[in-house]
Amino acid sequence: MGVVLSLVIVFIVIVIAALSIKIVPQQRVGVVERLGKFNRLLTPGVNILVPIIDHVRKYHDLRIQQANVPPQTVITKDNVQVQIDTIIFYQVTGPEQATYGISDYVYGVRNISTATMRQIIGKMELDETLSGREKISTDIRVALDEATEKWGVRIERVEVIDIQPPVDIQEAMDKQMKAERSKRAIVLEAEAAKQDMILRAEGDKQSKILKAEGDKEARIREAEGFRQAQELEALGQAKAIQAVAEAEKRRIELLREAGLDENVLTYRSLEALTDISNGAANKVFIPTKAVETLGSIGAIAEMLKSSKGD
Numbered sequence: 001m002g003v004v005l006s007l008v009i010v011f012i013v014i015v016i017a018a019l020s021i022k023i024v025p026q027q028r029v030g031v032v033e034r035l036g037k038f039n040r041l042l043t044p045g046v047n048i049l050v051p052i053i054d055h056v057r058k059y060h061d062l063r064i065q066q067a068n069v070p071p072q073t074v075i076t077k078d079n080v081q082v083q084i085d086t087i088i089f090y091q092v093t094g095p096e097q098a099t100y101g102i103s104d105y106v107y108g109v110r111n112i113s114t115a116t117m118r119q120i121i122g123k124m125e126l127d128e129t130l131s132g133r134e135k136i137s138t139d140i141r142v143a144l145d146e147a148t149e150k151w152g153v154r155i156e157r158v159e160v161i162d163i164q165p166p167v168d169i170q171e172a173m174d175k176q177m178k179a180e181r182s183k184r185a186i187v188l189e190a191e192a193a194k195q196d197m198i199l200r201a202e203g204d205k206q207s208k209i210l211k212a213e214g215d216k217e218a219r220i221r222e223a224e225g226f227r228q229a230q231e232l233e234a235l236g237q238a239k240a241i242q243a244v245a246e247a248e249k250r251r252i253e254l255l256r257e258a259g260l261d262e263n264v265l266t267y268r269s270l271e272a273l274t275d276i277s278n279g280a281a282n283k284v285f286i287p288t289k290a291v292e293t294l295g296s297i298g299a300i301a302e303m304l305k306s307s308k309g310d
Helices: 002-020 095-100 105-122 126-131 133-151 167-257 262-277 294-309
Strands: 021-024 028-034 037-042 045-048 054-061 065-075 081-092 153-164
Touching: 002 021, 021 028, 028 095, 037 054, 037 095, 054 095, 065 105, 081 105, 081 133, 095 133, 105 133, 105 153, 133 153
Parallel strands: none
Antiparallel strands: 021 045, 028 037, 028 054, 065 081, 081 153
16 A cells, blocks of 8 residues: 555656656747746746646747748739749747737738738739849738737748749740740841951951051162162262272372372373374374473473483
8 A cells, every 4th residue: 555655656746747847949938827827938948837837838939930821813903813922931039929919920921921912913013023023022021020020020031932924924925035035136146247247347457457558668668778779879989989089199199209290291191192193194182281381391301311311
């Protein structure tokens, strides 16, 4: 009997300990109620509760969570039905508000996201909707932040995953895209041909310019060579004349050093004329100025004879 009582006491102690000790993992908190009223939050680690009196109402995960919003069919401003698929990233920042502020904040976030999306898309045309994912995401996030602030939930990010227009409109868009691509290809081809013609014309122009520059340079070099040749020829002629003048000057100096003055040279010239006139058919004409010197010929002859006698 005592053994059974001991086992019962041990069992009661184990149950009380199990109800009193709560271990909370990291990044999780628990909302504790005491006698049905909010008391405190259980933080990560070991927490002690009062059995029966204290009760854990709910645990919250403080990590960033994601909620997939089911694809919604909405109508654009130009009356086109599109299907939009979104995903919402959120985080619980106030566990107490998330517990008592709304019964199910995930469901509330989805409903607000859907309603906001319908309002936003209803003000946009199809082209704006297809190209305005960022604007749609930003507007939904702002609307959710205003509503979820009092729920203890912060919206981190809203992403529009896909926007699907009707099949017929999508086919028309595909045809338009193909036509636009063909048009762009034609434009690019024409532009390439234009650039090719421009480059060819520019190359031909540069070639003609270079050829003209080459011809000009050749003519300049040819004229420069001809000028230098003339200068060298003139310089050579000047040097030749100078050499002849120098030789004549030297000859005259040598004659003067030998004592042959002008009178002697005149007498020698007359002797040469005499020899020439000895011929039967030769006639000698003596200039008038030469006659003036004949008066001194005798004196010159006597001087030469005396010099020979010596």
